[in-house]
Amino acid sequence: MKKLFWITLFLFLIQTGSANPLDDLPVEPEMAVVVERILAMTGLHNDVRVVVDYEATGCAYATTRDGRQYIGVNPDCVGPLRIEGRYSWRVLGALTHEVAHLLGGHTTNATNSHREETEADEWSGWAMYRLGATLDEALTAARTYSVSGSRTHPPRAVRLESVERGWRRAAAEVEPIKGTSPKPNAWAAFLNSPLPWATED
Numbered sequence: 001m002k003k004l005f006w007i008t009l010f011l012f013l014i015q016t017g018s019a020n021p022l023d024d025l026p027v028e029p030e031m032a033v034v035v036e037r038i039l040a041m042t043g044l045h046n047d048v049r050v051v052v053d054y055e056a057t058g059c060a061y062a063t064t065r066d067g068r069q070y071i072g073v074n075p076d077c078v079g080p081l082r083i084e085g086r087y088s089w090r091v092l093g094a095l096t097h098e099v100a101h102l103l104g105g106h107t108t109n110a111t112n113s114h115r116e117e118t119e120a121d122e123w124s125g126w127a128m129y130r131l132g133a134t135l136d137e138a139l140t141a142a143r144t145y146s147v148s149g150s151r152t153h154p155p156r157a158v159r160l161e162s163v164e165r166g167w168r169r170a171a172a173e174v175e176p177i178k179g180t181s182p183k184p185n186a187w188a189a190f191l192n193s194p195l196p197w198a199t200e201d
């Protein structure tokens with residue numbers, strides 16, 4: 001009887017398993033909110049599914065499958081999302097980089113991966129400035145990248161430069177309107193505001 005139960009459960013799982021294996025990975029709800037808030041800066045609404053993927057190589061990836069956008073994150077690699085009550089700059093660096101791949105169309109129209117990585121690094125720097133990161137904080141994730149790079153990724157020094165270029169571009173853009181505030185604090189406050197479900201009664 002017990003055996004029958006397990007066989008039935010097994011068959012049930014096979015039938016309900018989705019065609020896209022990424023849909024079987026657990027969603028990371030807090031990172032999903034963070035990604036939504038990063039995207040809010042762009043004025044775009046993208047339906048990005050943020051999943052925990054312990055198999056992810058390179059800590060995180062962005063991909064589009066069957067028209068659906070995904071960001072996969074390996075928490076063992078990027079570390080915890082929160083450190084002492086604040087979002088980790090390393091995780092934010094990884095997420096902004098992956099968001100850039102999705103926004104840049106790199107997951108659907110891949111051409112030159114080094115150029116795409118540079119674009120994503122630069123946008124990450126731009127977004128990190130807007131989220132309140134100092135230059136040093138914005139570079140946190142890039143400091144962990146491979147020194148020599150690879151066929152698909154530029155060497156670390158190039159990537160650090162790209163992040164810095166984006167960060168400086170953002171700093172220059174807001175210069176005329178920033179007034180007395182050295183950072184666009186509104187976006188940082190929005191990013192760190194209570195999670196939607198925390199404000200529910």
Ligand SMILES: [Zn+2]
Pocket residue numbers: 097101116117120
């Ligand atoms: Zn990348």
